[in-house]
Amino acid sequence: NAGVMQNPRHLVRRRGQEARLRCSPMKGHSHVYWYRQLPEEGLKFMVYLQKENIIDESGMPKERFSAEFPKEGPSILRIQQVVRGDSAAYFCASSPPLAVNTEAFFGQGTRLTVV
Amino acid sequence: KNEVEQSPQNLTAQEGEFITINCSYSVGISALHWLQQHPGGGIVSLFMLSSGKKKHGRLIATINIQEKHSSLHITASHPRDSAVYICAVRTEYGNKLVFGAGTILRVKS
Numbered sequence: 519n520a521g522v523m524q525n526p527r528h529l530v531r532r533r534g535q536e537a538r539l540r541c542s543p544m545k546g547h548s549h550v551y552w553y554r555q556l557p558e559e560g561l562k563f564m565v566y567l568q569k570e571n572i573i574d575e576s577g578m579p580k581e582r583f584s585a586e587f588p589k590e591g592p593s594i595l596r597i598q599q600v601v602r603g604d605s606a607a608y609f610c611a612s613s614p615p616l617a618v619n620t621e622a623f624f625g626q627g628t629r630l631t632v633v
Numbered sequence: 634k635n636e637v638e639q640s641p642q643n644l645t646a647q648e649g650e651f652i653t654i655n656c657s658y659s660v661g662i663s664a665l666h667w668l669q670q671h672p673g674g675g676i677v678s679l680f681m682l683s684s685g686k687k688k689h690g691r692l693i694a695t696i697n698i699q700e701k702h703s704s705l706h707i708t709a710s711h712p713r714d715s716a717v718y719i720c721a722v723r724t725e726y727g728n729k730l731v732f733g734a735g736t737i738l739r740v741k742s
Contacts, residue, residue, distance in 0.1 A: 549728065551728070551729060551730070553730070553732075559734075560719070560732045560733065560734040560735055561676075561719065561721075561730075561732040562732070563729040563730065563731070566727075566728060566729055573728075574727060574728075574729060577729075609675075609676060611730075613728070620681075621666075621678050621681050622666050622668065622676075622678045622681070622721070622730065623678065624668075624675060624676040624677070624678070625675065626674070626675035627675055627676070629673075
């Protein structure tokens with residue numbers, strides 16, 4: 519049973535390009551969370567999705583960032599027109615449906631570097 | 634003031650020492666998690682607690698709900714325990730996690 523899979527592990531983008539980060543949840547999990555870890559800072563919640571629905575996006579920057587979790591395929595975190603300040607580690611976590619208290623299952627993260 | 638506070642920020646210990654990392658929170662929670670992150674690495678869940686105490690190998694985690702405080706203990710510490718240890722709470726009214734800033738632990742041989 520594969521864990522939460524994120525790809526790519528490392529992503530380098532020039533300023534102004536788009537970054538697409540992918541997250542495949544654990545088998546049987548239909549809830550996905552994205553978190554961001556800026557350099558020298560703690561982890562911060564970005565967005566919580568279920569299949570085809572955004573449940574809570576209170577942590578998403580207002581512009582350039584979007585997330586989706588389609589019926590088929592991985593969840594995608596998309597950052598348009600990246601800037602140097604977007605350089606960070608982006609982690610995805612997943613949980614099963616109807617789970618309030620569940621272990622935290624994280625992916626290995628995608629480390630985005632904007633040059 | 635952050636909703637989740639950890640102490641100490643940095644901790645250096647000698648191999649074999651008993652280590653304690655503390656976490657205090659100011660919100661109502663449904664569960665508290667202790668996580669481990671190695672440099673450049675992923676995040677691994679060590680414990681999920683909603684009450685009492687849990688033990689796994691040399692690691693022990695306790696929580697006091699009334700005092701809104703949790704501790705992570707490492708007995709007989711080893712250099713491979715060197716990592717960042719993160720306390721995170723799942724709030725009462727949502728599924729997202731709120732994180733402490735982390736404790737950077739270095740165990741010297």
